[in-house]
Amino acid sequence: MTAKDKPAKAAPLAPPLDQRKAFILATVVYEYVATAEPVGSQTLTQKYNLGVSSATIRNEMAELEAAGYLVQPHTSAGRIPSDAGYRTYVDRLMQPETLTNEEAKRIRDEFRAASRELDDVIEQTTRLVGELSHNVAFMIAPSRETQTFRHIQLIWLSERTGLAILVTSVGVAVQTHFEHGEQVTADDLTRLSNRLNVTFGGRTMRELGDVEVTAVLRDAGFGEDLARAVEGAFRAAARSPEPIVASSGAQHLLDQPEFQDLRKLQSVLRIIEEQKTLYDLVANSINDEGPNVKIGRELGSDEIMECSVVTVPYRFGDQTVGVLAIMGPRRMPYARLMALASGTAQSLNRHFADADHR
Amino acid sequence: MTAKDKPAKAAPLAPPLDQRKAFILATVVYEYVATAEPVGSQTLTQKYNLGVSSATIRNEMAELEAAGYLVQPHTSAGRIPSDAGYRTYVDRLMQPETLTNEEAKRIRDEFRAASRELDDVIEQTTRLVGELSHNVAFMIAPSRETQTFRHIQLIWLSERTGLAILVTSVGVAVQTHFEHGEQVTADDLTRLSNRLNVTFGGRTMRELGDVEVTAVLRDAGFGEDLARAVEGAFRAAARSPEPIVASSGAQHLLDQPEFQDLRKLQSVLRIIEEQKTLYDLVANSINDEGPNVKIGRELGSDEIMECSVVTVPYRFGDQTVGVLAIMGPRRMPYARLMALASGTAQSLNRHFADADHR
């Protein structure tokens, strides 16, 4: 039918959107995000000033559907945006938003009172964003592999054991217990620490995972046992077990009509708890310049194709080290969440920059 | 409330339970836990060998209801256990269970491969128990206040800043960044560390939060600035922000019929994310000898009166330091979960005992 009308144009999924179509698409997204109800032609003419009749809107909407921007849940329902519809909206149609003064103040206050320790900051930021966004917030913490080695301190704890504290470029201390020979003294450990600091300072943790620490130390006159223990400590510290991800706000999902279906809810909850999938989802975003959005199937996982994710990288000093993300239903207020993510990330960057005079 | 456990029994709700009534109550609990359906008199006579007719069971059940052990969701439904019914079942009627060989092996293997660092172990244990129990597992980590001070190491990081690493009796390292005066050298910090170790070794962290470190250090000839910074570090380390609680397995709640109601589910999810309530719930259990159960309203919170919690304390060395807990619907397999909690706690104790030759 209408399919025959347009086939040539409709094929590549990016037919030109004249101004009226663009406005209609944007309005449908806006209205659907606000109400969670499929949007009909009459609703549009009544609530928005379009200057044409509902019949005209119907025709336009039919074309927008044929072009892949809208879909109809069932024959006699209104339209809802498709992934492509949201995508076009986000990339080209929506009005960027900025944080309200209130929100900006809240974020500022929160960071002013925040701890200086990385783990705490991540935990707290996640909580803050979960709360403000009313969606699920999560963060990828700096991966150890990309950090550089800054300092190691071997601490004598008892006659048999010691603790290695390794400080990286982002100020994180990784602790590893180790055993040493019985004749080792606290002084030995201090000398050894100094030696290690001189030799390896500035290297990336990735390199240190492979380095032959044992040989180096043996040459410097330290016992074989101790050297091997220290090498173990290095290895353990370098190999980040998995990038830490905190998350907060899962409860908000229940407020969304799209998750009244318990199966959908459960698959999303599982993904959140697993963490690994979350990580894969947004790991790439660390290379982005600013905020980014992934919509529905773009996430590449059937289990969360009902969701969208807003990501924004954050920095420590001048190195980008992690990602802040907000996940929610596809029907999310993109402009607002992008503003929130960006704003928070900026505060976070500043917070870490302040800390970076370390 | 029932905090004192036993008086509730003595009061109005404890008519003598003859053997047959006891058996019926136990069977109702067993059947209801298995099927999630109210249990009727006919079901009982058909599936269990009671030797009497359903009419007799009906009479008995009516009396059990009058005595407060059973309740009827509505007139023409079967019976389900009340809090008191579950309580009696757990205290006096149920058959204790032991772990299956398979489960025991799984737990053993998991701990064999486990890290030696406290945080990791807690995370991993929570995950394991959440998975095996098909319920929500969570843990209270050792509170810093009760730990004793073991070692502090001040590390020189840059001309203005240093890192204080404080090791406690349970082997946890707390890190705090601090600023020091410009003329301070790494050697100064080492000397200062030694001084602090000698002076404060063995004290509890609680004491250290109040101790006048500044004065002590000034007397020993260290600069005012540095002394104050170190005092700040001490304070920060002593004041545990809140006892860490990891949790895992929230997704399993969705499988339970009692949480099909989204409001109930949401209040439980919120409690889990808040953590504070969870903490209050089980903090007392740290003084228990073995596994313990809190049922429904005994938890003291309306929001989770649909839930029960199994708790068991765990040790580090010879000190009890935390609690492992499993939360689920009141209709939970108590004997199994108690076995699982106990078994895991034992493995955990052993794991930490091994580590305690530190």
Next chain:
DNA sequence: TTTAGCAGTCATAAGATGGGAGTGCCAGGA
């Protein structure tokens, strides 16, 4: 004390019905 039988209760599931929101299409008008 137990049991069979019976009348009564009530949640639940399964049709039946009507309303309403929304569509596509067409023919006439600018």
Next chain:
DNA sequence: TCCTGGCACTCCCATCTTATGACTGCTAAA
């Protein structure tokens, strides 16, 4: 060529009704 009013049609959804069946408590007899 584009827009619009009108109309027939589709189909979801809320509401109501009805039937079913799993229970119960009670009574009277064994």
